[in-house]
Structures are given as C-alpha cells and as structure tokens.
Amino acid sequence: MSGVPILEVVDLHAAYGRIEVLRGVDLVVPKGAVMALLGPNGAGKSTLVKVISGQKKPTSGDIHLGGVHVKASGPEELARLGLCTIPEGRSVFPNLTVEENLLLMSYAGVPAEAVLETAFAYFPRLKERRKQFAGTMSGGEQQMVAMSRALASDPALLLLDELSMGLAPLIVDELYETVGRITETGVSILCIEQFARTALKISDYAAVMSGGRVVATGEPGEILETMSDVILGGAA
Amino acid sequence: MSSFLAFTIFGLVSGAAYAIAASGLVLTYSTTRVFNIAHGALGMLLSFVFWDFSVRQGMPTLLALALVLFVVAPGIGWFLQRFVARDLGDAPVSVSLVVTVAILVATLGLAQQVWPPEARSVQPFFAGTSFEMFGFFITAHQVLTIALSLVVAVGLYVLLNRTRIGTAMRASVDNPELLKLFGGQPERVAALSWAIGTSLAALAGVLLVSTIGLDYYALLLLVINAFAAAILGRLKNLPLTFVGAMALGLITSYASGYLPTEGLLNSVRNVVPALFLFAVIIAMPQAQLRIGQVKGIVSAPLPSPFKALGWSGALLLGVMLLASGMSEANLLLVGTAATYAIVMLSMVLLTGYGGHVSLAQITFVGVGALAYVKLDQPNLVGVLLAGLVAAGVGALVALPVIRLTGLYLALATLAFAVIMDKMIFQADFAFGFNGSLNAERLSILTFQVESTSAYVWVMALFFVVMGLGLLVVRAGPLGRMLVALRDSPAACGTLGLDQRWFRVGLFAVSAGMAGVAGALYAGLRGTVGAAEFQFFGSFTLLLLAVVFGVTSVTGAALGGIGLMMLPVLQADYPQIAGLFFVVIAVGAILLARDPNGLANQLFRLGHLLDRRFGNRIRERIPVLPVPGGSLGGMREHARAEQDANAHAEATLDTVGLGGASHQAGPEGTEGRKETAGVQ
C-alpha cells in the first residue's frame, strides 16, 4: 500500500430528493489492488458507483481519483481520465453491432484497431459475431463485450457493478476468470457484487456497505463470515 | 394512362421532399427524444432566408443554398438544442410539446417581423429545363428533388453506419448514460443531430417553396406530413419513413388528380396528410403502462371556498362597473377575453390538472359556435347542447389515440384541427367557404340578453360558474383522481381505475367547456366564420395559458385577457407585430418547466405582501371580504374554518407550496434492474 491510493472517497453523502442514500461513505482503494464491495440490497452500493463514476452529483464529501480531486467532473471527463465503469445490467448498446460497440470504446484514447485486436484475442467468440447486434446476444456474451472495454483501455481504475446480475453461474465464473486476468496486469478494481464468494475470490480487500455507510473493511476471509449474517439472517 | 403517370411522378416528387423533411424529424426525435413540432416552421423560416439571399440580395443560387443548408440552418439547430431544447428529453411530454410549440410560434413571429407580408416568389432550380420521359415532361427541379432525397438517404445511411460520430448517435438513442461512461458526449451528438435535422427541414422547404409559394402558414403544416411519414417507422426507422413519405406523396397526388372538384370530397385533398396520420395512428399498438416514474408537481394553491367566492363576486362586480361605461368595440373585446378565459379553463382541466396537451382547443370552440348557430336555440339549452356536441367530438378524437402516449394524442389533435380547419368548417353545411353565419344572443329563462354590456356580464358569469365548478371538482374525488392519474398511471391501474375511459371523459369535458365558450362567442359577435377558428389559434392559446399559469383559474382569467390583447397590440403596433409572438414564445419557453406560470408568481407576491403588510391592513379593516387585500391571511382563515367544518379539500395542495418537485425513492437505482425490462 505505497504511494497515493487510486481511489479515495471521503465522507461522501448523496440523496434522492430529500432522502439521503449515502450517509458518509469512506473508502480507500490502494493502487493495483482489487477491492470487493459487498452489502445487502438497498445499502447504497449502486448509488456509490453512480457518484464515483460522475453519473450522480454528491451532496457533500470528496472523491480523489489517483490523487486528483474529481468531485465535479462529468462521466465523460472521468472516462477520458482513465476511469472505466461497467454499470449494472446491460452495459452494451443493444442496437449496435459488436464491432460498433467496440469502436465506441476508442473514446478512451486507444485506437479502434487496438480495441478490436485485444477484444478478439481475449474472446474469439466475439470475432465470429462481430456483425451481430449486441442486443441479440446472450447476457454472458454481452458482458464479454463490456469486459473488452476494460481489457483494451488499460484503465486507471475499473468499476464493476454487479457483473453477475441475471447470469448463470457458469457464465459468471467465466467472466470472473477474465477479471482475474485483468488483475494480473496490475489494474486497480472496485468490484460491486452480490455473489459474495465469487467476488471475494479475486479480491485483496473487501468492504461491506449497509445503510449508506461502509460498516466493515478487511481481508476477504474475515468479511465472508460477516456477509453470511448480513444476507441470510443470523440464524442460518 | 399518361395522366396517371404524371400524377405518379408528381407524387414521387412531393414524397421525396416529405422524405427529406421526415428523416430530419426522425433524426432529432430519436437521438434527443424531443419531438420538434416546429420542424415545418423552421423549413418555412429557412425558405425565407433562402429567398432573402438569392432574390433580395441577389447571391448566386448555389451560394445561397449552400449558406442556408450548411451555415444558417445548422446554426439554428445547434442553438435550439443547446439553449432551448436541452434536457427536454427527460421532461414530461407536455413540457417538450409546449417548448416546441413556442419555437414554432417564435419562428413564425420572426419570419413575419423580418419579412413583412408582400408578394415574393422563388423560382424552381434550373427553371425552364425539363426532360421528356415516356412522352411526358419532367422538370429538372423535379429530378433534382428526387435525386436529393436519394442523396439524403444514402448520406444518412453512411453517416449512421460508417462513421464514429454516427455510431455514437445511434448509441445515444440506445443509452445516453452509457455513452458518457464510454467517454462519448451525448450533448455534442444531440447538437449535431439538431443541426442536421434543421438542415434537412430547410432543404425540404427550399425544394417545396417554388411549388407551394412563400407562405407563412403552408409550410408549418409540413410537420404533419413529416410526422405522418415518420410514424410509419415508429419515429425511429429511416427506411420505413422513406416508404411512408413516398406513399403519402402518391396518395396526395392521386387525391388531387382524381377526387371530384366539387363538394366535400374536393376539400379532402387539402387534408390527406392529416387523414393519413389518423389512419396510421389508429393502427398503432397499445402503449404499455410505464412504471418507475414518481414525480410530484407543485401546483398553484387551491383557494378556500370563501376566497374563491369573494374574488368571483369582485370579478362580476368589476365587469358590471366596467361594462356600463364602455364603447361597443371595447365591450366586444372584453367579451372576447371572457371567451378565451373560458377556453383557458378547459385547458386548466386538461393540461393543468390532467397533464395532457391538446392542440385543437380553438377548433372545439369553433365546433361549439357552429353547433350553437345550427341548433338555433338561443337559450341556455342551446349553449348546453353546443357544449355537448363539442364534448362528443372531443371524445371521438380522443378515442382512437387515448391508448397511446401524450405525444400521439397531441399530434392527433393537431391533425384533427387541420382537418376541421381546411375541410369541415369551410364546407357548405358549416360556415361555408369564406362565409359566415348569423347567431342570436341567448335568452335566460325568457329574459332576452340584448345589450352587449349585459351579454358580456353574462359571459363573465359563465366564466365564474365554470371556474368555481372546476375548483369544486379539483378539490373533490374526481380532482384527486386526475392528479393521481397524472402522477402514476400504473398505480391507478392497479387500484382499479380504467384510465382509458377516464381520459376520454376528461378530454370530452375539456372540449365541451371550449364548446360552451364557442357558443357564447357566437352570440357575442352575432356573426361567426371559419376564419376565427383556425388551427394556429390553438398554439398561441396554449402558450399564453402556460405563460399565465395553466394550473389555476386566476391564470385562465389573466390568460384570456392576454390572448385578447395580442391581436389588439399587433394592430396598434403593426411594425412589431411579429415580435409579440416571439416575446410570448420566449416567455413560454422560460416558464414551460413551471406550469403554474405568472399567476403563481402573483400568489407568491400576495403571500409576501401579506406577510409584510397583512396584519396592519387587517387591523384597520376588520370586516373580511375585501378582494385584493391579503391572500395568505384568508387562507389561514380558511384553515381555521376548515378545521372546524371539515372542508378538508380546500387547502391540501397548499402544503409544499414554493418547494420544487422532486423524485422520491432512494431505492430507485438499486431496484431499477428488474423493472427495466417491463418498460
């Protein structure tokens, strides 16, 4: 944990209308580390992702990305700064072909050819389907397209929001294999996940959110104990 | 046979021009979710610019064309997207409709201001050149039109499928938020699509203008043609839009070629696009109920019964005093204001409470006036029946479109207004072409209202009675249902409300109110003609309603006066007549997001004054009913009264006055995924 952390969130508050969802979140992701962010539904995980990625304005608090204060930046500026966000749900453009989806990734500053090359190298299946509309592919293949962005753009920080949502376990497995490969390249990752065990297997640290705050941080092993209680109820 | 070929070619030529206009409309709508009603108006404005460049300033035609298409039009489109239509895609449809109607009216005002009426003409391109084909002559201009439509089609295809910015345009149709996460800039994409869209409107206008002439109004309706074509492709499919445009061009051409030149069928040729639009809309599938949109709107406060009655009395007294010493001409103006005020009441119900936009309210006024004259029953029954006829017509318009979303309803009413304007009102059985009909003033219970001053007072009485009625309804169960339906249609459905019939009923009642206004107006003027109920009137009506406040009866009264003053001012200051339109439009654009309008500012002012001076005034005047005194104080009084007498409804909406509307639901983001598929 040397040097400046890649992401530092300090006392972050955010609200929908008058209703506060983030109530003072503090979170540090060290450079090169993989941090899993866990927590029950409604804890504010997705809101946190929205605020960090610039999609939602916080009411107070600070965010530093690689030491730079970025609280007021829009999502497109952050993306060009090297933040790669893969949002929950479908994170591809369904009415664009695979190739066109990949083409748009070149906004991050990587030449289009390089994006295609990387994507097809990692996922040969995408090359076969380059002319197919992304919306007609299976959920797992759509996430492959999304992951290609993370692979090709060599981001400073990768934000993964519920990568596994709505996907069969086998596919989730495959996707996390890719995430594992990305970690080997030294990319820092903040990974929001409901499937606690899956996420914890690839992470160096974990944090648990509840009620709009980070209530626990630690090594994956310790956190897993807590999670069982939080999610299935203490008496499980 | 050769005449058939001629009509076919002519149809393809107009179809090509419609296709150009329609593809611009589709481009802007699909990338920004803002339906630009001013699309045709912009085409009109830019045709005038083209005339100015090429004829008045004598530039070479090609240079003028290039300047219009590649500099002026994109500039206007960019400006509109950046400063007027920005963020409208996420706003309720009613807001974006009001804003684009405002753009339309502003465009018209600007054109009239810069190029005052005089005879102008634009020559077709390559005038005099023509080719022979199958023994039939086709002009170079016609060939050019068809060729350009193909160029546009291919150009758009290449742009959207072969360039990165075009790919980004399609991506922003799918999901603008995700595009931002990719590092793209949806705002830039939106500005570009408006620039291109406006340019295409200009091209269509310039191509058509040599045939239909430089006219302020004719090209306005190009938006109906474009919309009718675009709707075939569900406002997003460009190839189908081209098919629709060509079909429309051919039908229009055959209609003008083969329909009889006598009688009602003759006038059908003027309304083919509107009829085509109706036919396509009826074939559209049912729209699904959307969930996941909670929004409260802060409405103007409902006055207490006590206060409402006080103001009503004051208004009636004021009109009586005012009317006694007025000239006949001024009395007619006051009566006109009363008519408009009643129509505005109908919009308070429909738009202010119900959240729907109608672009045919003036047409319903015409229906009411016509029914009143034709019924020939100058009494209360006649007025009432006229209102019922208008209500019935309103229900008929609403029935086929009520299952669709607000945009389609509004555009269907526009199509209806055009049909009535160009076909029915001018027919022999109605007002007749350039004709007018005589109407008698009504008698109330054998008492004949003869003098204009008495009649004007009766109109004010109608306004007061209907306004009070509206307040009673709003405070009661039906009013709550209206607001509930506006806030969450899905929840109303699951609570057991059959919204289709409810909406048809709402639309009918609103049309009926406008019809009553029409009947009274007929009696006021003595003679009425089709020219008084042209579709354009509904635009200015809507804008003034929004400016003065479409959620309150006070706003309706003020709006009525404002709308009456508009032509008076324009006549007094003819040199800046067009500017008035621009001013109103700018006002509407600024106020569109707050439908409570100026009336609400007035309420706030009253509240403020009350806090400053209210108590002092009350100390001096212990007797209560003094209208014009203190608004807030009376509300407090009403509160006390309500606590005692359980007039619970009266003040409920005052809770939260002055706050902003906001979204509820912090779980919204966490829970969106499962509902996403349903929309």
Next chain:
Amino acid sequence: MSSSPVPSGGGHRADVRGGPLLEVDHVVVQFGGVTAVNEACFTADPGTVTGLIGPNGAGKTTCFNVISGLQKPTRGKVRFQGKDVTSMPVHRRSKRGMGRTFQRLEAFGSLSVRDNVRVAADIHRGALAGLLPGGGHGKNIDALLERVGIAAYAQERADSIPTGTARLLELARCLAGDPKLLLLDEPSSGLDETETDAFGELLRDLAAEGRAILMVEHDMDLVMAVCDTIHVLDFGSIIASGDPAEIRRDPAVQKAYLGYSDEDGDADGHTRTDLPVVTDDTLVIPAVREGAEA
C-alpha cells in the same frame, strides 16, 4: 412471531371454493432473447403469507408485473379465484380483489398522504362515484393510516416522506380497496428494526383476516419470521420451495445468494480453474443455464 395461519373467515369474503386464490402456472417471460421468468409455478392461499425471494435480477418483480397485469407473459397462465385472468386488463384484476405495491415507489407525489389513500378509496367505489360528494369514509381512511402506522404523516406531500413511509403508504392505499390478494414488492426496505417488527405483525394480522399475501422481500429475518411458505427464484426459475426452516437448510438457496456454497472448496485466491463447475445436485439450475444462454 404469531402462531399458525388463521383460516379465512370473520366476515371477509374469502374464496372457499377450494384451490388457491392465486395460481401462477408455468409462466414464461422473455425480453428479447433473455428469459426473465422461466416456467414459474406457485400459488398464494387465503390466510397465508407467501414469500418470493431471490437475488437481484432473478425475476421477482417481473412475476409481480405478470400477476398484476402490467406485463403480458410470453407463455403460461395466471389464475385468480379459479378464473384465468392472463389477458385481463390491470384495472379489472384490481376490481376482482388484487392489490399491489411497487418496488420503485409509485405514490401520487403531488397529493398528501391522506389524499393518496382517499383517492384509492374513491377509485374503489368506482370512477362515477367520484361525482358524488365523498362523505362518510374519512374516518376509515384515518383508521387505515393509523393501522399501517403513518398517521403522523397524513398531511405531508407523498413525495416528501421517507421511503419506508412511502412503502407503508402504498400498502395503505391498497388496503383502501379491501383486496383479497396483496402483492407487496420489497415492502420493508427503508424501515428501521422497530418499524420492521411492527410491520411483520401487521402482515400476520392482514393474513389472519383471510387475505392472501405474496411478498418479495430481501430482509431475511422478516421473511423467515412471517412467511408460511417461501419460494426461491433464481434466473427466473423456482429453485426451492418450502417453509422457512426448509429454505434455510437448502444448499441451492445458499448458492443462489452467496455464489458458491462451502463445499466448493476453500478460497484459494485467484486461480479460478480450481473452482468446480456447478454440479447438478441442485434441481433446476442446468435447465436454467440453457434458458439464460438461449
């Protein structure tokens, strides 16, 4: 919490024709190529609380939308009181006695809390009854607000109240129509512990009146405490059904909620190849997997 379910009765017109009040029969919902609900079958009986649980994106809300009529199923049937209501419009189902709340709140934001409930009562009386002066039911509405515990908010605008309160408001709004079946979509999220306990008791009371309650809920303590039957939905399919104790023990549930259960081997860092493929010891997952990929 309270004891075994009380059978229907007590003046409430519960359906006594035998058979469940609500029957979801092999319902399939597909969006594009994605199967959101896959051959789901379950029932809800008068006098009982049925829980529908599962991870995010499992298709729970889609099930609710199909039952209440906001979403047409691709295949399958929904029967209510023994009658096939699959193609019946939303409002007619409501008239027959279905009420629901929403996961994303659908309160009438411009109206006060009290008026939200009043509107529901008016609608229940029929739209035309709205023309009549609305006397008489004011007391009932206050009683209803009292019952769900939001009387203190009666005069607040519905878009200014906290989420938990708004969820209770949606429940009160449903109850104004005296439904036989209550569909509650995450009703307790946003409530604190004390409120959740009170809410649990309210649910038991409502069931004891002879209503059938079907509930999507993430608070497992609440689900385990109040539900008679629980169905676990994963990837659109029911992977387990049973009473709370059975569900707790079920390994498939552990898997659906936590990813991989303990027998998958110890956490051994980043080497994913060591992870066993999901075995077919769970009943439905292989079928689902095909469905999800198709």
